[in-house]
Amino acid sequence: MDCLKDRGVQLVDVVLRGNLPAQQCPVCEGCWIAPEDYHDWKQGQPQPLPETVNLEAAANHPPAPLDVRTALCPDCGGFLSRVKTGATMNPFYVERCPQCGGIWCDRGEWDALSAMGISAIIDQLFSSDWQGRMRTREMLHRERLAMIDKLGEDLALQVFALAEQLEHHPNGDFGVAYLMRRIGGSEAGLE
Known part of the structure; x- marks a missing residue:
């Protein structure tokens, strides 16, 4: 052949x-x-x-x-x-x-x-x-690399760990909402 x-x-x-x-x-x-x-x-x-x-x-x-x-x-x-x-x-x-x-x-x-x-x-x-599943995995992988690039490895690893904890916590959405408000600026300067 x-x-x-x-x-x-x-x-x-x-x-x-x-x-x-x-x-x-x-x-x-x-x-x-x-x-x-x-x-x-x-x-x-x-x-x-x-x-x-x-x-x-x-x-x-x-x-x-x-x-x-x-x-x-x-x-x-x-x-x-x-x-x-x-x-x-x-x-x-x-x-x-x-x-x-x-x-x-x-x-x-x-x-x-x-x-x-x-x-x-x-x-x-x-x-x-x-x-489709592989494209999703590849996108998440790129997102993870970008997070490390933007935040530095130490902070990015903390964010990943917190995201994992919030994802599995029954009230994790409350924590996410708090972070979004806090970082979004609506509560900035209130503390």
Whole structure:
């Protein structure tokens, strides 16, 4: 089988992290994972929840140069669908055939997916529900980084801890309302 991205280069059999059989391009290092191999491998893997995904695990994964190229499924000939991962620093795209379920990972993407804890749920990555949850997590992560940048780490950590306490307190909304009034200025100078 020829490489999906580097035409004319023959794929060779390899075993990916987690003992998953695949075929890899010796030039671009991308991997084709046959649908039946992935299905069999996935049966023995834990199924992570969205909140357990480690978005930072792939922060140092540089996108592969051929990640921008589209590809055709080597099994059924259809265009592969692409989905952006939830990686915050260096997002990358995983490709999957919507007809047969075969997966293409560009160089290093399988290791990044494994490190993030989502290699066993690649089919879920393509759902709008999963993508929505990951966008929310990414937004909250960026918000957290911005808070640290604006307030400094010590004060930001105190704010995060207070927010956690107020969120779980039965009258936490009273505390939030007080802070909003206090900081908003309507009670400034009254004390």
